[in-house]
Amino acid sequence: MKVYKFGGASVKDGSGIRNMAEIVSDVSGNLVIVISAFGKTTNSLEKVLKSWIKGDDAYRNQLDEIYRYHIR
Numbered sequence: 001m002k003v004y005k006f007g008g009a010s011v012k013d014g015s016g017i018r019n020m021a022e023i024v025s026d027v028s029g030n031l032v033i034v035i036s037a038f039g040k041t042t043n044s045l046e047k048v049l050k051s052w053i054k055g056d057d058a059y060r061n062q063l064d065e066i067y068r069y070h071i072r
Helices: 014-025 041-054 058-071
Strands: 002-006 031-035
Touching: 002 014, 014 031, 041 058
Parallel strands: 002 031
Antiparallel strands: none
16 A cells, blocks of 8 residues: 655645646555645634634635635
8 A cells, every 4th residue: 555645735726736646646556645735724724713713704704715715
């Protein structure tokens, strides 16, 4: 079994994801791929949580930003 782990910076955008796919495309046999959150997503989610805890409705816009980032 082979395990490949890709960090947030390496999958921060479409180009990085395509590169990851290229790297693992030639691997034969059992393969496990571990992928961290896209670049800066963890920080963004922490910001959402802090806003939500404070009762600040800004968390809704922050979630929308994260969604749009992932769609792009």
